[in-house]
Amino acid sequence: MKKILHVCVVFLLLFASQVFAQNRTITGTVTAKEDGLPLPGVSIRIQGTNVGTVTGGDGKYSISVAENNILVFTYIGFVQQTITTANKTNINVVLVSDSKQLGEVVVNGALGIKRQAKEIGYSTTTVNAKDLTATNVTNLANGLTGKVAGLQINTVNNGIDPAVRITLRGARSINGNNNALIVLDGVPVPNGTLNSINPNDVENVTVLKGSSASALYGSEASNGALLITTKRGSASNKPRITYTNSFQLNKVSYFPDIQTKFGPYGGETVADGFRDPNTGFPLFTGY
Structure with missing residues (x-):
């Protein structure tokens, strides 16, 4: 019985040593590429899990990982970066600004x-x-x-x-x-x-x-x-000519009924309508 107990203890110790050998702690510092200053509050997460941490005020972090885990570094205004842990124990990360977000x-x-x-x-x-x-x-x-x-x-x-x-x-x-x-x-x-x-x-x-x-x-x-x-021209762009054309057709639903036979009175007399076309004198002088 004692021999069986000793064998079980040996196996447990070997399994525990193997587990401790697979898990290790990775430390490092996260900085910005533009000025080299440390970035506090960077989110560091093991890909595919909910395990993670954040950098401190000095940009340093520490996280326990298994063999060949992938770390995901995320920070607002910077491009997300993923790094495989492999056999590393110290990983320093330099994040690049996201020009798309900065250009908004x-x-x-x-x-x-x-x-x-x-x-x-x-x-x-x-x-x-x-x-x-x-x-x-x-x-x-x-x-x-x-x-x-x-x-x-x-x-x-x-x-x-x-x-x-x-x-x-x-x-x-x-x-x-x-x-x-x-x-x-x-x-x-x-x-x-x-x-x-x-x-x-x-x-x-x-x-x-x-x-x-x-x-x-x-x-x-x-x-x-x-x-x-x-739009404005730019010295870096080549000259380009574009042409677009469009036209519209509207159908008139109806035309107003306007009288064209009679006109308004303008003070004319009957004699004004009977004048000699050559001399201009009135042909009718009854008034």
């Missing part, structure tokens, strides 16, 4: 100042050129329809090129002006200009909602503003 900007102000979307304290929406021209629209107003929440575009008349009324978040006044301000390349323009802008010439349209977003444009922008940025 919004045009704000009459001077076209660009700021990151997370830095502003009001609601904005940007519609790019691809979304504006996705359905081959004939004017910019049609391109914005259904693209921005809270943006209402209504036609004022039924012509081929009808005027439009643009409101943001509903009407604010019963008798006052509820139209949003149109700003073209930093210059406020009348609302009628929207239909004369070629959608293919527009780079993007930024919609500023609320009076706080449009404070730089005065009381005219109290209903919000549409900032239109047109």
Whole structure:
């Protein structure tokens, strides 16, 4: 019996030593590539599990892993990175900034100042050129329809090129002006200009909602503003010529019934209708 117990203890010790040999602790430091400074709060997780940790204020971390685990390093504003542990015990990671997230900007102000979307304290929406021209629209107003929440575009008349009324978040006044301000390349323009802008010439349209977003444009922008940025040439791009054409056909539903037989009285007399075509003298002098 004692021999069997000794054999069991030996097997347990061997199994425990094998388990401890497979698991090990990995330490390291996470820094930013741009300035080399440590990054606190970086999420470090073993892929496929819920086991993980975060870096401290000095960018250092420590985590227990098994053989050939994969560590996933995630941090806001940086590209996610995965590293295989293999036989390593110290792994220093350098994270690269995510240019896509850093490039998320919004045009704000009459001077076209660009700021990151997370830095502003009001609601904005940007519609790019691809979304504006996705359905081959004939004017910019049609391109914005259904693209921005809270943006209402209504036609004022039924012509081929009808005027439009643009409101943001509903009407604010019963008798006052509820139209949003149109700003073209930093210059406020009348609302009628929207239909004369070629959608293919527009780079993007930024919609500023609320009076706080449009404070730089005065009381005219109290209903919000549409900032239109047109395309510009670049020295790095090759010259390119594009041509687009569109036409519209409208069928007239009916013509008004207008009389063409009689005209209005203008003070003429009967004698004025009987004159010699050569001399101009009246032929009838009975009056």
